[in-house]
Amino acid sequence: MGSLKRVEPGPQAPANLPRATRSSGASPAPRGAPIIEVRDLVKVYGGGNGRRKQEEVRAVDGVSFTVHEGEFFGFLGPNGAGKSTIIKVIATLLGGTSGAVRVAGMDVATQGPAIRRIIGYTGQSVGVDGELTGRENLTLIGHLYHMPTDLIESRVEELLGVLELREAADRQANTYSGGMRRRLDLGAGLVHHPRILFLDEPTTGLDPHTRNGVWDYLRKLHRDERMTIFLTTQYLEEADRLCDRLAIIDRGKLVAEGSPAALKAGIGADVVTIRLPRDEGFEANRARALQVVQKVRGVRKATAFDEGVSVHAEDGGAALLEVMRLLDAERVPVQQVAVARPTLDEVFLQHTGRAMRVEEVKPMSSAGFGQRRR
């Protein structure tokens, strides 16, 4: 596991290093004041002593970052990267092992109740009560936030409308479809108009149509209510489309941070993918191809992957011609080539040395709480 902490500053957000001293707040990019500050957060599960001793798992390993007020911030990483753990620590649901976490200037370790008033949290498992109706679910949350009854009524009505649940409002939530339950759960995080909304994989398990609907609503919330939104996701597309700024997290460590555009720009320019035939000569051919492509002018980096070689080049089109010419001369068989603008896929690959694999999580209803979920 590499301990490198590579951070992509990107053109618009200079010196956005985790441990950089915050200079006078005069830097151009951030929208507002820092609202979430995480410094050297570590979370170790297990351990203990005596007969309860379990294997220690370092789920979060020295993570630092800052989110500014009004930002749409995302955590991108595969299952088990530590995303949920970090978001739970910030949302006061879980204690950290060491490090400092402040929300709106308040310490999560000592000022939990005050923090809870200004945040909304929607967890990975859809935490709606199936035996209550949609309206009752939302009303209950309003009362748990000590809101006056008339305000709860109008707010619940408003949310049922925007979440398109009005017709189903008086049906028990266990008759809802997965998408409706998701929307209701999202609504539960919004009843009290939080300043910061935490969303832990808000669209995992949703069909593309519903996912688009949730995205639209989140964009609207962010735009119209100027809400700070912090989401975790394992979907590259989701991170790319929604977030102002991203942190890529892998095995408990932050490996890169910046706007999606800046992260992609940091790759180089274009990505040339060369796929080789998977025959007995594949390994040897790939090794030769890797040598060959490095001679091409304009190539910044070449990486072998399980289907061939991936090349980062300033001008993909020009590099492609040269690459093909050289491979031909070297008699390396090629099955397919492609040139593309870099995606977050390549960003992830570059920073972790692995392709991002999306695993569908276990069914939402059985996702455990307080278990070793990283």
Place this chain on the structure above:
Amino acid sequence: MVAEVGYGRERVRHVEQGTATQGGRLSEVRWVAWRSLKKLTRNPILLFFSLFMPLIWLVLFSQTFGNVFSGAARAQLPYDYVAVLLPGIAVMTAIQSAAQSGFGMVADIETGFMDKFFVAPIRRSSVLIGKLVADGLRMAGQAGIILLIAYAMTLLAGWRIPFATGLPGALVIMALAAAFGVAFSGLSNAVALKTKNTEATMMVSFTLTFPLLFMSTAMLPKPSLPQWVRDFSVINPVSYVADAARALVLTGWEWSAIGSAFAACIVFGALLNGWAVLAFRAQGK
């Protein structure tokens, strides 16, 4: 700490500032309890079966063991065995409901609903207390229904049950059932929070339920019990509750018995619920 006015932000400023204390803690407990009771009404079948079993017992036991008081004894006593059994059945109903108390806890943890409570600005203890309040109301209601049915049977089937203290006594029995049930709920909740597993919760609770019931004076009065059971029954809180309730049905107001019964519930309840509170506090640590 209030942000620039965003949409709707102004309206809830008091929420952020924590000045909206709509009844404070009492309101928290009330709404948690409201939810539990609301769920109960959505499950009428569950409610029916939680009463069905004790009623079957009442009928079967009173028929099968009815001739414990045989011949001459039966003729001398002004009541049937069913009158001796009735308080025990009321306690048993409470124990059964208490044993299930943790199931809801496990379900809330599994579905993620518990996180909704934990992320809200309420005290964690309100979640537990609210649930216990709902449990207590449910148990008192169940005991009331059992008593009502038994009373109906005195009219319809000629069961001989004196109901020595009448309606006030019945209310005290309901309170006793609730107090005992709430105390015993602590065990179920603690096991549920420790194991996060419905089966384990069920096993522990039911394994303890029957020995506690039978090694007490709930089924038979003390003189009819074997010596070793009689010895155990002294430290068994079920006995105190059953004795007090039985006195209320058979003889009249025995204040010392009633006092002992509530005291037993308090001691027993403090231990078990203390354990549950510790388990609850440890969540998310």
